[in-house]
Amino acid sequence: MKKLRSQNWFGKKGKDGFIYRAWMKNQGTPHDEFEGxxxxxxxxxxxxxxxxxxxxxxxxxxxxxxxxxxxxxxxxxxxxxxxxxxxxxxxxxxxxxxxxxxxxxxxxxxxxxxxxxxxxxxxxxxxxxxxxxxxxxxxxxxxxxxxNGKYRGRDIGTTDIWRFSEANRRGEMSQDEFMTAEACMCRxxxxxxxxxxxxxxxxxxxxxxxxxxxxxxxxxxxxxxxxxxxxxxxxxxxxxxxxxxxxxxxxxxxxxxxxxxxxxxxxxxxxxxxxxxxxxxxxxxxxxxxxxxxxxxxxxxxxxxxxxxxxxxxxxxxxxxxxxxxxxxxxxxxxxxxxxxxxxxxxVAYSENFNDKVIASVAKPFKKDSGIAVVKGNLAENGAIIKPNAATPALMVHKGKAVVFEDIEDFKAKIDDPALEVDETCILVLKNVGPKGYPGMPEVGNMGMPKKLLDKGVTDMIRISDGRMSGTAFGTVILHVSPESAAGGNLALVENGDLIELDVPKRKLQLHVTDEVLAERKKKWKAPDLGYDRGYVKLYIDHVEQSHLGTDLDFLRGKSGKEVKRDSH
Known part of the structure; x- marks a missing residue:
């Protein structure tokens, strides 16, 4: 075994070694713990x-x-x-x-x-x-x-939050029942x-x-x-x-x-x-x-x-x-x-599958579609993603009119308004919830359904944003649109009534607006004032990469190594 890295501290003689070891010994550590x-x-x-x-x-x-x-x-x-x-x-x-x-x-x-x-x-x-x-x-x-959580004789988990919430909004689940389920889930x-x-x-x-x-x-x-x-x-x-x-x-x-x-x-x-x-x-x-x-x-x-x-x-x-x-x-x-x-x-040589209802085989899978599908087009030039196995098959190829929300506050203010012009064929579009725009890219991409549609029994519709969604969520949701709207991506230019086409088999996400019209809209567009001028959040906004790159800070990519460049003692 080569020399241990820790010996650059604990193996030193003289003043340096004294300092490194002495203060550690106040926790009751015997000297031989430091010897290799x-x-x-x-x-x-x-x-x-x-x-x-x-x-x-x-x-x-x-x-x-x-x-x-x-x-x-x-x-x-x-x-x-x-x-x-x-x-x-x-x-x-x-x-x-x-x-x-x-x-x-x-x-x-x-x-x-x-x-x-x-x-x-x-x-x-x-x-x-x-x-x-x-x-x-x-x-x-x-x-x-x-x-597993246990509620009224059945197993429940985090996924049920979305179901309970919408049942509560529809009046099918009382507030007392809602709180009882809350106490049963995280047991x-x-x-x-x-x-x-x-x-x-x-x-x-x-x-x-x-x-x-x-x-x-x-x-x-x-x-x-x-x-x-x-x-x-x-x-x-x-x-x-x-x-x-x-x-x-x-x-x-x-x-x-x-x-x-x-x-x-x-x-x-x-x-x-x-x-x-x-x-x-x-x-x-x-x-x-x-x-x-x-x-x-x-x-x-x-x-x-x-x-x-x-x-x-x-x-x-x-x-x-x-x-x-x-x-x-x-x-x-x-x-x-x-x-x-x-x-x-x-x-895994000795591993076994003990329940084929839980873990299926490749020959007889639970579902044929899995993983992540990447869609591209003028609405997502660097790509966006969808989880096919959590989506509604009938919506995987669809054209609909955009119902636009400029940010999450705009969405919250309008989504349950009876006057909102929306039906089940529309596509909800949420802007400014990407890495820079929120900032931090929150899990709001699986927007709640308009109450007027929930009341009609509609359970899913296409939703598009530059944000994320919870891993416990589901639905026909397009996420991580890149470039994001706050960075000037075409998502920022979508207007109410614009026709959007989603074709997951062809991996396409297209805004049916001409390049000329988009260019005119781009001239009028202004980057949002995010309101941060100090601290980590300012650093984040200035240096965060777009979602197709992983939203790391640009100066953190790659290795820095294990060497400490300066020794103060």
């Missing part, structure tokens, strides 16, 4: 303001047990935590800030390898982005999904119980080869989650000895695998924006079209909400992601290296 043991950083996104990650103190203790057992020296440290349910204006605004926190914390400290603890939607990609830029031996431990620790963004991110890190097998689906309340954390603590010490750094695992082939496996499990559309950002940090060329290309040959195997019936608890009992990987071995890059030191194929 691999120092393992435990990057913890625990916070009481991030309920999905509220159990991470216990999880970190399990990791520490494993590190001690393997002869390492564990040191836990906090980074900014992003609670999807509470943080305003949107957690996505702070993903890049949290990634910077993780990156600088890992690089600046005497760490030889790192265990990343993440669960809630943005905590997983943010700390992985940061760790990828540093490129130390790294293993991920997810927090795990909640147990254990963990993140969303469905294949929302949090579970998608857990599947992402496992499909990239950055976790031990079964990481994605073990429920947070299941004792085996702690066992996996402890085993990960053991494994990271060995990874340091093997110099198994992130860049040896995050190859182009690993990213291709992740896209294919995301398609097979029906993962969130947010997957696109996060995987693009991680690829940018890893120096791997990944384009929006890759998501369409590698998804297209993969059917939907996992019958999970919001695209199907079951939730993550049943997914784990059925065999979890290893069962899906094994089913797809003929289609994926099975020989990629993983954190176990073995290939993806070797990791």
């Amino acid at each position: 043991k691999p120092v393992i950083g435990i990057c913890n996104t625990w916070s009481e303001l991030t309920p999905c990650n509220g159990h991470f103190r216990d999880l970190a203790e399990s990791v520490k047990k494993g590190v001690w057992e393997a002869g390492g020296f564990p040191l836990e440290f906090p980074v900014m935590s992003l609670g999807e349910t509470l943080i305003k204006p949107t957690a996505m605004l702070y993903r890049n800030l949290a990634s910077m926190d993780a990156e600088e914390s890992i690089r600046a400290n005497p760490i030889d390898g790192v265990v990343l603890l993440g669960g809630c939607d943005k905590t997983t990609p943010s700390i992985l982005m940061g760790a990828t830029s540093v490129d130390l031996p790294t293993i991920f431990v997810s927090g795990g999904p909640m147990l 254990s620790q963990g993140h969303c119980a469905v294949m929302g963004t949090a579970s998608t991110m857990a599947c992402m890190v496992e499909s990239l080869g950055l976790t031990l097998p079964e990481n994605a689906a073990i429920p947070a309340a299941d004792s085996r989650r702690k066992v996996l954390a402890q085993m990960s603590g053991r494994r990271i010490v060995e990874m340091v000895k093997e110099d198994l750094v992130v860049s040896k695992i995050l190859t182009r082939e690993a990213f291709e695998n992740s896209i294919m496996l995301n398609a097979a499990v029906g993962g969130s559309t947010n997957f696109v924006i996060h995987l693009l950002a991680i690829a940018g940090r890893a120096g791997i060329k990944l384009d929006l079209e890759d998501f369409d290309k590698f998804s297209s040959k993969i059917p939907l195997l996992a019958n999970l909400q919001p695209s199907g019936q079951f939730m993550m608890e049943e997914f784990f009992y059925a065999g979890g992601l290893p069962a899906v990987i094994k089913e797809l071995l003929p289609l994926i890059n099975k020989d990629v290296l993983t954190v176990t030191g073995k290939t993806m194929a070797e990791n």
Whole structure:
């Protein structure tokens, strides 16, 4: 084993070594812990303001047990935590800030390898982005999904929020019933119980080869989650000895695998924006079209909400992601290296599918359509995305008149107005909810249906925006339109009554307005005053990239490395 990075701190003699070790000893650390043991950083996104990650103190203790057992020296440290349910204006605004926190914390400290603890939607990609830029031996431990919610004799999960909300708006569900369901849904620790963004991110890190097998689906309340954390603590010490750094695992082939496996499990559309950002940090060329290309040959195997019936608890009992990987071995890059030191194929050699109602086969898939479809045209010159398996088939080819909302406040003010000129053939268009425009690209793309249409029994219509939607949401929703409206994309020029054509099979999204008319509208267009002139948000607006690039900050792309350029002592 080559010289440990941590010895540049703890192995020094004289004043420098004295300073580095002495203050650490006030925590009761014996001197021999500093004599050549691999120092393992435990990057913890625990916070009481991030309920999905509220159990991470216990999880970190399990990791520490494993590190001690393997002869390492564990040191836990906090980074900014992003609670999807509470943080305003949107957690996505702070993903890049949290990634910077993780990156600088890992690089600046005497760490030889790192265990990343993440669960809630943005905590997983943010700390992985940061760790990828540093490129130390790294293993991920997810927090795990909640147990299924239970309401009036049936299972409920986050996806039901949208159904309950619309039933409440229609008067079919009383406020008391609504609040009863609220108390029944989140009945254990963990993140969303469905294949929302949090579970998608857990599947992402496992499909990239950055976790031990079964990481994605073990429920947070299941004792085996702690066992996996402890085993990960053991494994990271060995990874340091093997110099198994992130860049040896995050190859182009690993990213291709992740896209294919995301398609097979029906993962969130947010997957696109996060995987693009991680690829940018890893120096791997990944384009929006890759998501369409590698998804297209993969059917939907996992019958999970919001695209199907079951939730993550049943997914784990059925065999979890290893069962899906094994089913797809003929289609994926099975020989990629993983954190176990073995290939993806070797990791799942003994995996089984215990319930074909939850996990289908390639020969008899749950649905033929899966993954992400990328549509382009004059309304989305750099592309936009749709999740076909969450959409209404009859709307996949459609022409309709635009009903335009200039921003989210305009939408909220008008959507339930009986005077709103809209019918089920129209297309709702929401502007200025992109990376710069909101700022932060909130999950409002799955706009609520106009009440006058809900009252008629209409359950879906085409909705287009430069924003995102929750991984728990569904519908015929076009998202991530690039360039966004606040950056002067043609989305900003759409007017009420304009004809829009969506043709998902032909991958087309076209605004039927002539180039001459668009040019005239562009002359009159003025960039919105976003009202920020200081701090991180100003930095974000000035440097955030468009959604087809992953919305990272332009100066964060690529690796920064593990070297500390200055030594103050």
